[in-house]
Structure formats: structure tokens, C-alpha cells
Amino acid sequence: MSHATTAPAALRISGVAKRFGKLQVLESVDSVLPEGRVTAIVGPNAAGKSTLIKCVLGLVRPDAGRIEVFGEPVGTDPAYRARIGYMPQGAPFPENLTGHEVLRLVRSLRPGVTEVDDDLVHRFALGPELGKPIRTLSGGTRQKLNAVVAFLFRPSLVILDEPTAGLDPLASSILKEKVQEATDRGVTVLLTSHIMSEIEALASEVLFLVEGKVHFQGTMEQLRRTTGEQRLEHAVARLMRARVA
Amino acid sequence: MSTVLQLLGYELRNVFRNRWLIVYTLLFLVLTDALFRFGGSGSRVILSLTNVVLALIPLVSIVFGTMYLYHAREFIELMLAQPVGRRSLFAGLYGGLAVPLAMSFLLGVGLPFAWHGGVAGNATGFAILLGAGVLLTLVFTALAFVVALRFQDRAMGLGAAILVWLMAAVLYDGLLLLAITWFRDYPVEKPILVATLLNPVDLGRVLLLLQFDLSALMGYTGAVFERFFGSRTGTLVSLAALLAWTAVPLAGGMRRFMRKDW
Numbered sequence A: 001m002s003h004a005t006t007a008p009a010a011l012r013i014s015g016v017a018k019r020f021g022k023l024q025v026l027e028s029v030d031s032v033l034p035e036g037r038v039t040a041i042v043g044p045n046a047a048g049k050s051t052l053i054k055c056v057l058g059l060v061r062p063d064a065g066r067i068e069v070f071g072e073p074v075g076t077d078p079a080y081r082a083r084i085g086y087m088p089q090g091a092p093f094p095e096n097l098t099g100h101e102v103l104r105l106v107r108s109l110r111p112g113v114t115e116v117d118d119d120l121v122h123r124f125a126l127g128p129e130l131g132k133p134i135r136t137l138s139g140g141t142r143q144k145l146n147a148v149v150a151f152l153f154r155p156s157l158v159i160l161d162e163p164t165a166g167l168d169p170l171a172s173s174i175l176k177e178k179v180q181e182a183t184d185r186g187v188t189v190l191l192t193s194h195i196m197s198e199i200e201a202l203a204s205e206v207l208f209l210v211e212g213k214v215h216f217q218g219t220m221e222q223l224r225r226t227t228g229e230q231r232l233e234h235a236v237a238r239l240m241r242a243r244v245a
Numbered sequence B: 001m002s003t004v005l006q007l008l009g010y011e012l013r014n015v016f017r018n019r020w021l022i023v024y025t026l027l028f029l030v031l032t033d034a035l036f037r038f039g040g041s042g043s044r045v046i047l048s049l050t051n052v053v054l055a056l057i058p059l060v061s062i063v064f065g066t067m068y069l070y071h072a073r074e075f076i077e078l079m080l081a082q083p084v085g086r087r088s089l090f091a092g093l094y095g096g097l098a099v100p101l102a103m104s105f106l107l108g109v110g111l112p113f114a115w116h117g118g119v120a121g122n123a124t125g126f127a128i129l130l131g132a133g134v135l136l137t138l139v140f141t142a143l144a145f146v147v148a149l150r151f152q153d154r155a156m157g158l159g160a161a162i163l164v165w166l167m168a169a170v171l172y173d174g175l176l177l178l179a180i181t182w183f184r185d186y187p188v189e190k191p192i193l194v195a196t197l198l199n200p201v202d203l204g205r206v207l208l209l210l211q212f213d214l215s216a217l218m219g220y221t222g223a224v225f226e227r228f229f230g231s232r233t234g235t236l237v238s239l240a241a242l243l244a245w246t247a248v249p250l251a252g253g254m255r256r257f258m259r260k261d262w
Helices: A002-006 A050-057 A079-083 A099-108 A120-122 A140-151 A168-186 A196-204 A220-227 A231-242 B003-016 B019-037 B043-069 B074-081 B086-115 B123-149 B154-182 B188-197 B200-212 B220-259
Strands: A007-020 A023-034 A038-042 A065-070 A086-088 A159-161 A187-193 A205-208 A213-219
Touching: A007 A050, A007 A187, A007 A196, A023 A050, A023 A065, A023 A187, A023 A205, A023 A213, A038 A050, A038 A231, A050 A065, A050 A120, A050 A159, A050 A187, A079 A086, A079 B154, A086 A140, A099 A140, A099 B003, A120 A140, A120 A168, A120 A220, A140 A159, A159 A168, A168 A187, A168 B154, A187 A196, A196 A231, A205 A220, A205 A231, A213 A220, A220 A231, B003 B086, B019 B043, B019 B086, B043 B074, B043 B086, B043 B123, B043 B154, B043 B200, B086 B123, B086 B220, B123 B154, B123 B188, B123 B200, B123 B220, B154 B188, B154 B200, B200 B220
Parallel strands: A038 A187, A038 A205, A086 A159, A159 A187
Antiparallel strands: A007 A023, A007 A065, A205 A213
């Protein structure tokens, strides 16, 4: 974790706790995401991964703690989200709007931005589909549109929730290329995925979350050294077993 | 403000293309047209539509609104992940639901009145019918927000929405009547008056029936209202109460929306 303190932080999470009813979903989470890297949040089901992401996006208000995105505190002012590109699960766009209308809708919410990055529209060959209502599009096509929206405003922080779910292998590799290019330009990426090979291919950092607590954070290399496992799947499995024992 | 208008614009487009909204418009259109063909005069059509408006508008507004909000849940999350304030999104969502529902009703009833020439001579009654319909749409769309934001589970939410409608449109008057028979030895006019103010559907009824001088015909509440207020004051009071019935649930829904963990 040595570099985490030296590199400038894209995201700084300190002491974040959240309780839903009787369930303590997050228990004092501390984490610093170094700028320009891909961090994967890994953990068993109900570890608090989505809640943590929702806290960063301001969708869930933590009971305690503080989150800063590029130095701006997450609070009531929505302006900090202008630098975030978010790709949620399931591409939930209004059924009766067309792809063009969805793109115009999200653009209208950032009136200052004149230049956008719609390079993914061309790479996915999405052009002809954009005139059709969302309800007529396949899950894969919706997911492509979802990716376009996430990268549209050249965000400094990209949050991807199961990004390749529903994508065919070609589209999925195009998206991975896009993520790679973005990080080469210094964009920070926060990623969740159930596909370990995808995390291995994309992420350089791992944040391992169990029952709302950070159990490991560091580079992929550190994870391999700590666990003595070469493959991420085995390393994660070892971490989870170690926790139980 | 411009963000609200942008959001509203896209919400309107989305909801106006909804299949059920089109069905709702056609329903009013066909019904009103049929009433003209069978019944004849404009004033009789207005009277026949009264009960439809009082039952159907609350039902459709609250059920359609609740379902729409559950369906849009993930979309709301996506919008809230953009640089958009919660207040703006709430305003866009409410307008995007209430305006199309009200427009459907206005078009569905208004067009047949126009082509059958039913407005002449009944302008006030017609205006009050449209006004009451729009107000009930606003009230029950606001209640849909309260219900959808109160219950996480959509089956529970739908049940609650139907229960609210059932209570306001059907059970309330029955319970009121029961109370009147129980307490018939006491002076009950004032409590009944207050009880009427507490139910938006009754308010709509009072508004419409004071207009036709038929209040005595249509139940105890209308009669009491007429006696206490006379036509003009009664109209103004019920109008104000209906606006309060819009504002209070809307404020409650907004408060929940602002605080909610998505």
C-alpha cells in the first residue's frame, strides 16, 4: 500500500459506516484510491460492495465517515459528480425514449460540456440502433449504450458495476480496450465484477471487502505475495478461507 | 430550474408514449362520445361523467404513478449519479407523471365535448368537471410518490396504492354514514364537515355537485356542505382543501425522496 500514500488520491474514504435496520452493511471503511489506476472491489455476496459504490455516488448517505472525490467532499452539492462516469447494472434507461434521446438527456444535465467522447458509439457500431426505442433493444445493445454514457463526458473517475455482463466477447474486448486507454490517460477506474479473469486483465489494485470491512487493499502483486497464489481466483478464495479460520 | 425543465421534457416524452396512458385517453374519449350519442345534452353528460371522474382518476393516477416509480427506480439511481440535485429530479418526475395523466383526461373528455358542441350553455359545469379531474390527478399522483417511497417492496406498494384508493373512493363514505347513524342523537354536522375536508374524493364530489344544485341528492356530505357554505364559499373551500391535499403529500414525498438511501 506504500504508493497509495504518495500518489495523489482520486477517492478518499475515511471511517464510512452504514447500517440498514439491524444490518451493519459497512463498518468503518477506510480506503484511498490512487489516481490513474484500476481498482477492483472484490468480496463475497452482501459484503457491502454496492453500498460502498452508492455512498461514493451520493445515492446512499453514510451514517458516519467522510468521502472525498478529487478533494471535493460528497455531500448535498451534486457538482462533484460531473467528473464521474457511472455504468450501473442492467442499463436502466426509460423504455420509450430512443438511444439518441437518452444521450441528449444526459448531455442536457451537464450544460457546460460542449465536447463529448462518443468514440464507443462507432466502435460498437451502435449508430443504427440509436434511433430505436430502448424497449426494442437487446440487453447487450442496452449495455453498450450504458458504456457509451459512462465514458461520454471524459470522466476523471469511472465506476463500472459488472460492466461486461450481457456483452458478447467482441463488445467486451472493445470495452476493456476503452478502460485501458482511459487509464493510460490518467483516468481512475473503480470496478466490480464476478469474473475474476476480467479483474486480472484490467485491475492493478484490489480492495477486498468482507462483511462491511476492508480485509485487504493493495496491488495485485501484493495480493499474490500475501497469499502465495498466482491466480486471482485462488488468492481470493484463500483470503476468504483465512477469514473464516 | 433549466435542469428541471430538461428532465421534465424527457419524462413527458417517455410517459406520453406509454401504452397504458394511450388506453386511458381512449377510454375517456370513447365513454364521453358514447354518452353524447346515447344521452344527448351536455349537462347530462357532465353529470354522468362525475362518478367516473371521481372513481377512475384517483385509481389510475395512484396505481399508474406507483407502478411507474417502481419501474423507474434504477433509472432514478442513474439520474442521481449525474450532477443533478434530488429536488430537481423529484420535480421532473412529478411533472412528468402528473402532466401526461391530466392531459389524457383533458383530451379524452374535451375532444368529444368539442365535436358534439356540448360546452355551450354548460361552460361553468364543464370547467368545474375538468378542474376537479385535474386536481384529483395532482392529488393522487402526489400520493403515489408517498406510497412508492414508503414501501421498498413493489407488491406491498401496489397493495397500499389500491388500499388508499379504496379508502378514499369507496369505504370512506360508508364509514361516514355508519358514524352518522351511530351518533344520530347528537349534532354531527360540524364533524361531518371536517370529515369531508379530510377526503379528496369527497371534496371533488362537493365541488361538482354544488355546481348542479344536486347536493341533497348525492349524499349527506353535499347537503351539509351546501347548508354551511352556500355554493360559492363551498366551492372555494373545497378548492383550497384539494390544493392542500396536493401540497401536503407532495411535501411529504419530497422529504422522503431527499432523505432516501437508494
